[in-house]
Amino acid sequence: MSADGRIFVKGNEAVSMGAIDAGLKGYFGYPITPQNEIPEYMSLHLPKAGGAFVQAESEMAAINMVLGAAATGARAMTSSSSPGVSLMQESFSYMATSETPCVVVNMMRGGPGLGDINTSQGDYYQATRGGGHGDYRTPVLAPSTCQEAYDLTREAFDIAFRFRTPVMILGDAILGQMKEPITRGVPRPADPAESADWGLSGAKGREQRIFRSLFLAEGVLTAVNQRLRAKFEAMASLARCETFMTEDAELVVVSFGSIARIVKSSIRKLRARGLKVGLLRPITLFPFPAEAVAAVARQGKRLLTIEHNMGQMVDDVRLAVCGIADSAFHGTLSGTIPTPDEYEAAIEAALTGGSK
Amino acid sequence: MSETLAFTRTPSVAETPTHYCPGCQHGVAHRMVAEYLDAENLAEKTIMVTSIGCSVFLYNYLRFDSVEAPHGRAPATATGVKRVSPDKVVFTYQGDGDLASIGMAEIMHAANRGERITVVFVNNTVYGMTGGQMAPTTLVGQKTTTSPAGRCASTEGAPFRMAEIVAGLGGVAFSARVALNNVKHLAQARKAIRRAFEVQLAGQGMGFVELLATCPTNWKMTPVQANEHIEAAIIPTFPLGVFKDIAKNAGAC
Numbered sequence: 310m311s312a313d314g315r316i317f318v319k320g321n322e323a324v325s326m327g328a329i330d331a332g333l334k335g336y337f338g339y340p341i342t343p344q345n346e347i348p349e350y351m352s353l354h355l356p357k358a359g360g361a362f363v364q365a366e367s368e369m370a371a372i373n374m375v376l377g378a379a380a381t382g383a384r385a386m387t388s389s390s391s392p393g394v395s396l397m398q399e400s401f402s403y404m405a406t407s408e409t410p411c412v413v414v415n416m417m418r419g420g421p422g423l424g425d426i427n428t429s430q431g432d433y434y435q436a437t438r439g440g441g442h443g444d445y446r447t448p449v450l451a452p453s454t455c456q457e458a459y460d461l462t463r464e465a466f467d468i469a470f471r472f473r474t475p476v477m478i479l480g481d482a483i484l485g486q487m488k489e490p491i492t493r494g495v496p497r498p499a500d501p502a503e504s505a506d507w508g509l510s511g512a513k514g515r516e517q518r519i520f521r522s523l524f525l526a527e528g529v530l531t532a533v534n535q536r537l538r539a540k541f542e543a544m545a546s547l548a549r550c551e552t553f554m555t556e557d558a559e560l561v562v563v564s565f566g567s568i569a570r571i572v573k574s575s576i577r578k579l580r581a582r583g584l585k586v587g588l589l590r591p592i593t594l595f596p597f598p599a600e601a602v603a604a605v606a607r608q609g610k611r612l613l614t615i616e617h618n619m620g621q622m623v624d625d626v627r628l629a630v631c632g633i634a635d636s637a638f639h640g641t642l643s644g645t646i647p648t649p650d651e652y653e654a655a656i657e658a659a660l661t662g663g664s665k
Numbered sequence: 666m667s668e669t670l671a672f673t674r675t676p677s678v679a680e681t682p683t684h685y686c687p688g689c690q691h692g693v694a695h696r697m698v699a700e701y702l703d704a705e706n707l708a709e710k711t712i713m714v715t716s717i718g719c720s721v722f723l724y725n726y727l728r729f730d731s732v733e734a735p736h737g738r739a740p741a742t743a744t745g746v747k748r749v750s751p752d753k754v755v756f757t758y759q760g761d762g763d764l765a766s767i768g769m770a771e772i773m774h775a776a777n778r779g780e781r782i783t784v785v786f787v788n789n790t791v792y793g794m795t796g797g798q799m800a801p802t803t804l805v806g807q808k809t810t811t812s813p814a815g816r817c818a819s820t821e822g823a824p825f826r827m828a829e830i831v832a833g834l835g836g837v838a839f840s841a842r843v844a845l846n847n848v849k850h851l852a853q854a855r856k857a858i859r860r861a862f863e864v865q866l867a868g869q870g871m872g873f874v875e876l877l878a879t880c881p882t883n884w885k886m887t888p889v890q891a892n893e894h895i896e897a898a899i900i901p902t903f904p905l906g907v908f909k910d911i912a913k914n915a916g917a918c
């Protein structure tokens with residue numbers, strides 16, 4: 310620890326600390342690179358903090374252990390990387406429907422398929438569209454620094470319990486593996502009251518409680534879906550983004566996560582050369598900060614979306630500015646690690662050459 | 666003529682008609698579990714993990730706190746419940762397709778870890794809910810909707826004997842197979858269910874009980890024929906017995 314109280318940790322460790330400091334009671338996970346530091350950290354530190362750690366036999370088992378623990382009202386989580394998160398999707402759908410709060414971390418790796426263990430943003434669609442079967446959404450938070458990984462993981466539990474929903478932390482190999490100083494907050498145990506009127510504890514002196522997602526009686530599933538839709542709409546209040554040098558910018562880049570940091574470096578270089586460019590970084594991917602993006606477009610600024618995929622978030626950007634403007638797109642692909650130089654060139658080309 | 670009740674409804678069984686077919690023994694299995702938990706005053710600290718199969722609405726029939734696990738995953742879900750609530754009584758209720766096919770990994774690992782849970786495994790040798798397809802426990806030669814010529818051991822394998830397999834795993838404290846087809850077997854079943862919970866309560870490991878049960882509908886039999894079929898055809902493949910019962914005072918780490 311440094312004199313100012315900061316500690317030097319990997320993004321994966323920051324996530325783990327954030328979860329434990331948020332009152333985590335159960336961690337269940339299966340090894341996969343590049344997130345292994347999370348189960349490793351949890352196996353050592355969570356039992357000391359009074360929580361349970363289980364190395365599950367698969368990602369399917371892991372997420373269903375989370376389901377069981379979370380149904381009792383405990384703060385529970387799992388973490389994985391792209392292929393493992395694909396295996397969990399059936400249960401996200403169950404949990405969104407049975408309104409079971411939990412936190413899931415996806416440290417994305419290259420894909421599709423087994424891909425590689427380098428960085429990627431290829432799971433944006435999967436994360437922001439629910440991912441599993443059926444008509445549902447879950448909040449998705451996208452940290453770009455180790456500090457933010459710590460802070461957002463803590464906050465993810467509050468959101469999960471406030472809305473009774475799974476919440477995803479969407480990071481990537483860069484975030485998981487990079488080391489940075491962070492300031493760790495004061496641990497706060499979970500408030501038992503947050504689950505007092507729905508958690509499973511044995512039906513003592515009250516009616517039984519049921520976590521279910523099957524509704525065969527006429528009209529009931531429709532009613533469930535109406536309630537869920539109202540909740541998904543209410544989540545709009547969570548929308549959040551960071552803006553950087555957008556005030557006088559002629560062109561604003563929209564980019565998220567660790568890629569947005571690389572873009573920031575490119576923007577600094579371009580600013581040093583006198584080019585008026587800025588960054589809008591969505592922090593919540595669902596809900597997407599559409600209003601903030603639209604506001605930028607309304608000011609007449611041009612938009613360029615940069616992602617480390619073939620173009621996924623750009624759909625949300627274009628929807629946000631539909632009828633007002635458009636967004637250009639620059640995508641780098643899984644398998645390479647993008648450089649500030651490449652993004653600098655892409656931003657400059659978009660600024661000077663218009664949309665490409 | 667006055668009616669005499671042969672037995673009373675134990676409080677944890679809800680007063681509601683079930684959706685089960687005539688002669689189906691899921692209801693018998695439900696009642697036996699509830700009777701044990703009520704007799705021991707455990708209902709108020711019980712958390713039930715339901716599964717996907719004909720018993721998917723178990724939470725409508727037994728009044729315990731419940732969480733519905735996806736198909737096959739109940740032992741994992743029960744692991745999650747128990748690890749954060751070690752003072753609760755936790756059990757799964759699973760069919761043969763759920764436990765021995767899609768959920769084979771989850772039951773093996775939960776058993777091997779010695780999760781302090783009870784597993785109630787209802788083996789009716791078919792996928793009842795989806796219309797009688799071949800199950801991992803279907804008898805060799807048994808005709809189902811997906812084994813129209815009868816299960817062939819050389820291409821579809823032989824039925825899994827789960828009670829024996831589970832008994833071989835270190836974390837298991839009790840494993841038995843019983844049947845629900847006659848009074849003598851019901852008495853054995855009652856005992857086995859009791860032991861399967863007792864080892865959980867003593868913190869000794871997993872308690873596993875396999876119940877051979879009828880599915881008259883998919884066997885295309887009358888309830889009486891189905892009961893006879895258990896005796897004549899199913900028990901010879903799935904012998905009844907206790908395959909493991911660790912000493913009552915055996916320790917655990």
Ligand SMILES: Cc1ncc(C[n+]2csc(CCOP(=O)(O)OP(=O)(O)O)c2C)c(N)n1
Nearest residue numbers: 717718719736760761762763791792793794
């Ligand atoms: C992931 C998934 N796959 C398939 C199904 C369809 N399904 C529902 S119940 C079932 C089989 C149940 O058989 P069993 O466990 O033997 O229970 P039974 O109905 O015989 O009591 C299947 C395949 C499902 N619900 N979920």
Ligand code: SF4
Nearest residue numbers: 685686689719793880
């Ligand atoms: S189909 Fe078989 S298992 Fe299902 S309710 Fe009918 S008899 Fe019981």
Ligand SMILES: [Mg+2]
Nearest residue numbers: 760761791793
């Ligand atoms: Mg069956």
